[in-house]
Amino acid sequence: MRKGVMRPGHVQIRVLDMDAAVKHYVDLLGLIETDRDDQGRVYLKAWTEVDKFSVVLREADEPGCDFMAFKVVDEETLVQLEKDLVDFGVDIEQIPGGELKDCGRRVRFTAPSGHSFELFADKLYTGKWGVTEVNPEAWPRGLDGMKAVRFDHCLLYGPELAATYDIFVNVLGFHLAEQVLAEDGTRIAQFLTVSMKEHDIAFIHHEEPGKFHHASFFLETWEDVLRAADLISMTDTSIDIGPTRHGLTHGKTIYFFDPSGNRNEVFCGGDYTYPDHKPVTWQAEQLGKAIFYHDRVLNERFLTVLT
C-alpha cells in the first residue's frame, strides 16, 4: 500500500576527480549543472526533472554512493514515515534543511543492506529545464551528449535483502515488481517501486554491505540507447556491456563507467506495474537470461565489479 513516497529524489555519488566527473555527467550523459556548494559538491539534474537537482557529486578518496533519497508528498507524510521508521526499530538521523542547497530537511536511515537512504518533502521547484511551463515545446535545444531524460533508479548490492524488503515494503509502501528466487525460495534480487516503473530501487544479494552497482538514467528510445553507445565509443568511455536487453524489466540498456569507476546505465522501455500486479519472478538458474536477455550468460563483472 502506498504511503506517500513519490519517487527517487536524488543520489549522492562519490568521485575521485571532480573535473573528470563533471565532464562525464554533463558532457556525456547530458545532465545540467545547477549549483555547487562550499563543500565542493556539484549539483546536477536531467532536463525533464522539475526539482533543482537529482544527482550530487562529491569528491572523495573512494568512489561509491553516499545515499539515495526519495521525495515524499508533503511534510505531514514525512513526519508520519519518520515515526513509522522509528516504531519499526530503524535508527534515523536528522539532516537539517539547507545541508544540501535548496533542499528541505531530510530523514536518513541505513537499511540492513548497508546503504543509506533519505526521505525529504521539499526541494526548490525550478521546473523542467529549457522549456516553458505553459505551452511547452517537445524538448529543449542545447542538450549535450546522451540527453538523459531523468535519474531513474539505483541498483545496490548488499546482504539482508529480506530485512531491507520489510522496511521498504511494510514501512515505506514500496511494491515488489520483480524478483529473482533461488531454488529454496530465498529472494536474491528484489526490484521495488512506488510508481508504475519496474524499479525505483533494486537490490541484489551480496555479502559485502553498502555496495553501489549503478545509477540509471532514462532515455526515450532504442535509437537513443544506440546513440549513447556511439557516444561512449567517441569519448573512449569505459563500457561494461550493451546495447542489449534485460530479462528483468525487459528494458533496453547499456552499462558503462564514470571516470571513477562508478557504473552508470542508460535505458529505455521496460514493463510497467500496478499495485495489484503479482511480482514478475525469475528463477536463479535463469539469472544469466534475467540480467542479459540476449547473451543469456552473466558476465562475472556484473556480480563483482562494484564501488
Place this chain on the structure above:
Amino acid sequence: MASFQVFNQTTGDRFSCQDDQSVLKAMEQTGLKCVPVGCRGGGCGYCKIKVVEGEFECGKMSKAHVPSEAIEKGEVLACRLYPLTDLTIECLPQPAAGLSNRQTKTTALR
C-alpha cells in the same frame, strides 16, 4: 612517444605499453586477458596487480582498494598504472570480499 614492455610473470604474457597508456588499456588493446578488467576507472579494485620490477606512476585510485602503503609495495590497479620503464607485474589473488562473494547464492546458483 616512449613504449615499454610489460611482462606478467604469473601468466607469462608480454605486451608493449605507451607511456601515456595505462597497463590495463595496453593489455586490452593487445587482445590479452591476463589481468581481470573491471571499471577501468580506479574504483572497483578488480585489476589489482603487483609491480615486481620497474618504475611507474599512478592515477587516482580508490583508497578502499589501494591504501598508500599498498602503493609502496607496488600493489596498484592496472587501469591506473602508467609505466616509466619496462615493468614486471604479477597477478594478485582476488580480494577477500570477492572470494566470500563467490560463495553467495547469487554466484553459486548462476
